[in-house]
Amino acid sequence: MATNEAPDIVVGRLPIYLRALTIMAEEGQEITSSQELSKKLGISSAQIRKDLSHFGEFGKQGTGYEIAYLRDQLKRILHVERTWPVALVGYGDLGTALANYAGFAPKGFEIVAVFDSAQDKVGQQIAGKEVLDLTEFPAVVRERDIKVAIVAVPSSAAQEVAGILVESGIKAILNYAPINISVPAEVQVQYIDPAAHLQHMTYYLE
Amino acid sequence: MATNEAPDIVVGRLPIYLRALTIMAEEGQEITSSQELSKKLGISSAQIRKDLSHFGEFGKQGTGYEIAYLRDQLKRILHVERTWPVALVGYGDLGTALANYAGFAPKGFEIVAVFDSAQDKVGQQIAGKEVLDLTEFPAVVRERDIKVAIVAVPSSAAQEVAGILVESGIKAILNYAPINISVPAEVQVQYIDPAAHLQHMTYYLE
CATH class of the missing domain: 3.40.50.720 (NAD(P)-binding Rossmann-like Domain)
Known part of the structure; x- marks a missing residue:
């Protein structure tokens, strides 16, 4: 699903999403939405959905994003599932x-x-x-x-x-x-x- | 011409433009284009033009941007013409x-x-x-x-x-x-x- 076509500026936002998701997961939250991420990060929800769509289908219509799953996928995409x-x-x-x-x-x-x-x-x-x-x-x-x-x-x-x-x-x-x-x-x-x-x-x- | 409607993510790119323009000016360059900035910064030229258009009309069709002028305008917009x-x-x-x-x-x-x-x-x-x-x-x-x-x-x-x-x-x-x-x-x-x-x-x- 991952492609190499994502603009660099989009790649640069993935660590910001990963940071927010990691904090939410640590706080015990399980599900989020592009709207909630938008409020936390000051990036429009449309932009967040578009950014993530470069790398796969992570959200489910009506239920949002599974935080732990999306976090792990972003780690994989950024190659930081390793040290x-x-x-x-x-x-x-x-x-x-x-x-x-x-x-x-x-x-x-x-x-x-x-x-x-x-x-x-x-x-x-x-x-x-x-x-x-x-x-x-x-x-x-x-x-x-x-x-x-x-x-x-x-x-x-x-x-x-x-x-x-x-x-x-x-x-x-x-x-x-x-x-x-x-x-x-x-x-x-x-x-x-x-x-x-x-x-x-x-x-x-x- | 400056408005408060620019998205925060656009505001966050202005210091990057200002940095590039400052370096170019220090190197004695007088004119640049969104294409040249795009190559230096890894941000598309369309995005650069759109970002700057939130704050005014800085470029001239066919001649590009006057570096010192645009630099000074960005300083003013970011409120760093002062210390x-x-x-x-x-x-x-x-x-x-x-x-x-x-x-x-x-x-x-x-x-x-x-x-x-x-x-x-x-x-x-x-x-x-x-x-x-x-x-x-x-x-x-x-x-x-x-x-x-x-x-x-x-x-x-x-x-x-x-x-x-x-x-x-x-x-x-x-x-x-x-x-x-x-x-x-x-x-x-x-x-x-x-x-x-x-x-x-x-x-x-x-």
Whole structure:
């Protein structure tokens, strides 16, 4: 049922649906509707139904969506019914916060290796892992079959780090540095841009 | 020309357009098109034109968009032609990283006050500011007319902190804690959810 034709912008909404469904399931709710999801998420119910229709027939006319079923289907579609090992580059304040972040495990990700190029950081322990020298990145990524990496280095180093990641076979990069990085088309990049979220909200403020 | 009728999901794309236009302007480019923006952003050109049409007539048939003009209009629409003072709550690793983050100032935000409830943190200096006791939050927010706050506290404290923020008159909250917080309808909340960005990318991975 799943196709590769869904626009990227639709794919980007699936994690938002998955988050809402996961919370509802944890609260013991069994059935929802596109109308209820719409109210929770600020996305029109027509849009939600259209988005989901790219991937299959999940709702039943008149009864809505089975939450646990739709949640599991979205996990499958997003490939997070498994846990992805993740490499983290940058052991500064942000890297430390990310290594300790509790939000990855429930969503299918585990930071398994932390890298930095500063020799005074290499060898330190963080969240049960040793900080490794960035020169070890290619070998570790190959050995542990890591495809996903997080970049938490200063802007001035982000492009060079991205190059090392790509050469090592990383296929998905989450970039916290406030600059655009250039990678080959087959490598996914997403940006954490807190200022964009703030701008979204100031639209509504006087 | 601006209306309040634009769907929230459209508003959420304006910062993405603004980011792209800002980069293009910095690179010296003067004119762009919905087609070029589409290629850069992975959003269809029809969608981009439709999104922008909610706010006015920015493009000229056959000549595209004047980058600097459209950038300035989007800044005006998002209310970031000014700089918003921002309160940061939570002076842990993440809070430290945010206080030092270089990405806020160019986008219309300045962290002017940092708060924590841990007495060993209160009084420390970060990025030229003193860490204040959370009990001082209401007075400082009133005095400095702060409407925007960032929550970088553990999940267990996030809801309580959100309550203090709302009571103090904060109207927009950026929440880094991996839990949903409950606030009155007139208060905006956005979430930083790095796992959602990772899920977006693993959709494309085998």
